[in-house]
Amino acid sequence: MYLDRGMDRSRVVVVGGAGILTRDGEMDPAKIAAMLDLGFRHLTGADQSPDGPAALFSRKDRVGIKISTIGGRMISTRPELALALANLLSSSTVSEKNILIWDRTNRELREAGYRLSDGPNGLKIFATDTAGAGYDTELVSHLNIGSLFSTIQTNFVTASISLAILKDHGLAGITAGMKNYFGAVHNPNKYHDDHCDPYIAELFDTPLVKQKHRLSILDALLVQFHRGPSYHSRWAEPCGRLIFSLDPVAADAVGWRLVEKLRSDRGLPSLDEEGREPTYLKTAEALGLGRSALEGIQIIEDEI
Amino acid sequence: MKRRIFCQTLAGTGCLLGTGGGETVRRLLAFQDVANLSHVEARYYRKLPDREIECLLCPRLCRLGDKERGYCGVRQNDGGTYYTLVYGKACSANVDPIEKKPFFHFLPGSDAFSIATAGCNVNCKFCQNWQISQVRPEQIPHHDLPPEDVALAAQKYRCASIAYTYTEPIVFFEYMYDSSLAGRRRGIKNCVVTGGHIRPEPLRNLLQVVDAVKIDLKAFRQDFYTDFVRGELQPVLDAIREVHESKVWLEIVYLVIPTLNDSVKDIESMCRWLRREIGPDVPLHFSRFVPMYLMKNLPPTPLSTLEALRAVAIREGLHYVYIGNVPGHKGENTECPRCGKTVIERFGLQLKSLHLEKGRCRFCGLPIPGIWA
Numbered sequence: 001m002y003l004d005r006g007m008d009r010s011r012v013v014v015v016g017g018a019g020i021l022t023r024d025g026e027m028d029p030a031k032i033a034a035m036l037d038l039g040f041r042h043l044t045g046a047d048q049s050p051d052g053p054a055a056l057f058s059r060k061d062r063v064g065i066k067i068s069t070i071g072g073r074m075i076s077t078r079p080e081l082a083l084a085l086a087n088l089l090s091s092s093t094v095s096e097k098n099i100l101i102w103d104r105t106n107r108e109l110r111e112a113g114y115r116l117s118d119g120p121n122g123l124k125i126f127a128t129d130t131a132g133a134g135y136d137t138e139l140v141s142h143l144n145i146g147s148l149f150s151t152i153q154t155n156f157v158t159a160s161i162s163l164a165i166l167k168d169h170g171l172a173g174i175t176a177g178m179k180n181y182f183g184a185v186h187n188p189n190k191y192h193d194d195h196c197d198p199y200i201a202e203l204f205d206t207p208l209v210k211q212k213h214r215l216s217i218l219d220a221l222l223v224q225f226h227r228g229p230s231y232h233s234r235w236a237e238p239c240g241r242l243i244f245s246l247d248p249v250a251a252d253a254v255g256w257r258l259v260e261k262l263r264s265d266r267g268l269p270s271l272d273e274e275g276r277e278p279t280y281l282k283t284a285e286a287l288g289l290g291r292s293a294l295e296g297i298q299i300i301e302d303e304i
Numbered sequence: 305m306k307r308r309i310f311c312q313t314l315a316g317t318g319c320l321l322g323t324g325g326g327e328t329v330r331r332l333l334a335f336q337d338v339a340n341l342s343h344v345e346a347r348y349y350r351k352l353p354d355r356e357i358e359c360l361l362c363p364r365l366c367r368l369g370d371k372e373r374g375y376c377g378v379r380q381n382d383g384g385t386y387y388t389l390v391y392g393k394a395c396s397a398n399v400d401p402i403e404k405k406p407f408f409h410f411l412p413g414s415d416a417f418s419i420a421t422a423g424c425n426v427n428c429k430f431c432q433n434w435q436i437s438q439v440r441p442e443q444i445p446h447h448d449l450p451p452e453d454v455a456l457a458a459q460k461y462r463c464a465s466i467a468y469t470y471t472e473p474i475v476f477f478e479y480m481y482d483s484s485l486a487g488r489r490r491g492i493k494n495c496v497v498t499g500g501h502i503r504p505e506p507l508r509n510l511l512q513v514v515d516a517v518k519i520d521l522k523a524f525r526q527d528f529y530t531d532f533v534r535g536e537l538q539p540v541l542d543a544i545r546e547v548h549e550s551k552v553w554l555e556i557v558y559l560v561i562p563t564l565n566d567s568v569k570d571i572e573s574m575c576r577w578l579r580r581e582i583g584p585d586v587p588l589h590f591s592r593f594v595p596m597y598l599m600k601n602l603p604p605t606p607l608s609t610l611e612a613l614r615a616v617a618i619r620e621g622l623h624y625v626y627i628g629n630v631p632g633h634k635g636e637n638t639e640c641p642r643c644g645k646t647v648i649e650r651f652g653l654q655l656k657s658l659h660l661e662k663g664r665c666r667f668c669g670l671p672i673p674g675i676w677a
């Protein structure tokens with residue numbers, strides 16, 4: 001899945017929507033939907049809208065859309081984007097009741113602008129700390145990882161989309177689709193040593209993540225390119241892009257280059273020069289999770 | 305019986321119950337709202353530009369952006385101010401025999417009112433209490449038990465001391481410090497059970513208000529600390545030296561893990577260091593490992609290993625070397641280094657007999673170092 005079997009390069013689709021996000025944070029849902037549709041079609045080769053998700057998800061799947069909301073209203077996965085993705089999936093092949101937009105805590109979801117929903121028949125939006133969810137009691141031990149996973153990841157989800165916001169990160173270099181799964185375990189604070197390396201890659205390598213992950217979509221609509229992961233308006237750039245890939249390493253690698261370009265445009269030193277190049281990407285590649293070098297990545301760029 | 309009554313009483317008054325970990329995994333389903341955690345400004349940090357902070361409590365020196373938490377999981381940067389989330393938020397409180405900590409030369413036979421909050425600043429793969437130490441405070445039940453109430457409870461249950469234990473008390477430094485002051489005001493002593501992973505300034509301040517410190521020296525090699533503790537050895541050695549120089553009572557525990565930290569060569573080196581830097585009278589406990597947490601692939605420590613290492617330590621000149629987690633073993637007893645007679649007899653966590661008079665061996669009169677009353 002991750003390496004696009006049969007292809008010698010991993011495909012990463014970068015879809016732009018110029019002007020989609022104003023500095024005030026306003027966004028046109030129709031444009032978001034168009035960006036998602038275009039991304040799925042480029043990624044899967046589908047000709048028509050519903051066929052893109054149908055190539056990746058079956059009717060039996062329960063799809064978890066893992067978002068990132070630790071950054072609050074300003075620098076979390078946009079609700080408009082997550083809802084548009086859920087809508088696209090449900091209009092294609094996945095029953096709406098089998099889609100869950102989720103993160104660590106309901107408080108963070110609400111603060112990022114999400115309206116919680118846990119009814120049995122509709123789209124679900126709730127967090128691990130919802131009553132009846134919680135963390136699994138089985139300790140997962142894998143390489144340097146020892147964690148309890150959210151029951152959302154262990155029990156509910158059969159197929160996972162990492163819909164993370166792309167940000168600069170003071171320790172990891174960047175935070176993107178792979179590190180997003182830190183929010184699926186009870187102890188992410190234990191995984192920030194040594195630039196979060198090898199923890200990001202090894203957490204992803206656990207069967208609970210690796211075997212369920214289907215797709216990375218990076219929210220690069222507004223990118224915090226410096227002093228992340230917290231929000232700082234002077235270093236947040238409305239880029240208006242979404243980055244898609246079946247290869248989680250390649251998606252993050254392309255996201256990294258986008259952060260570097262924004263830094264370079266502002267005259268900032270590169271992450272490498274600051275001693276925080278995202279080394280987890282090479283570790284992930286060594287684990288066979290995907291490709292990190294640009295020569296191994298086919299980048300398709302398009303605009304709505 | 306006394307402990308059971310205590311627990312029932314606390315339950316009846318709505319106070320918390322707790323163990324050193326126990327069945328807490330199941331409780332991870334019962335979340336606390338973050339709003340119920342404390343929001344007390346932390347004492348050791350510095351503010352940096354752009355709402356960042358640097359924590360100065362432990363050698364990790366976590367540098368955190370807004371809304372981020374330290375490695376310990378219980379201290380958070382909110383808008384450029386650093387807060388402890390666990391001040392007065394005990395996740396465990398019990399009356400324990402002081403021998404359970406273990407302290408063998410500190411108020412033997414007494415009870416210690418023992419408290420903990422969630423969190424730890426290392427991540428030992430063999431942690432015995434990981435269900436409370438390796439979680440965030442909102443992931444387990446806790447109870448409001450401010451410092452004054454800690455001291456009152458200790459007094460009510462006739463505890464000679466308050467013990468800060470189970471998890472890593474360094475991460476709840478402010479709560480421990482203020483509880484120690486409250487305890488002292490009531491004539492109650494304070495003891496700390498720690499991994500010693502703390503910076504000098506907070507340690508020096510802590511030593512002003514506590515009476516005894518037990519430090520877990522987890523190995524005498526940095527590679528062990530790197531691979532199995534996620535910490536640094538040198539700060540722990542520095543802390544041992546600092547406690548010793550402060551005159552606060554010090555004991556050392558060394559958990560012996562088969563094949564990983566049980567080499568005679570390492571133990572010899574450690575004992576020589578202890579003898580040289582601290583002196584021969586520091587009590588050293590070799591504790592038996594049982595498989596736990598992320599280290600279930602190893603067997604319990606063979607008794608023969610514990611006995612062999614104890615013999616090494618005695619041969620290297622240490623006077624008070626104990627074997628722990630082996631109830632009924634003669635290595636639980638304190639023997640007078642001069643006359644060889646048993647001056648304190650124990651069975652497990654129980655004191656059986658005490659043959660000291662004003663801190664001296666009843667048989668030969670040799671002063672036995674410790675805090676005895």
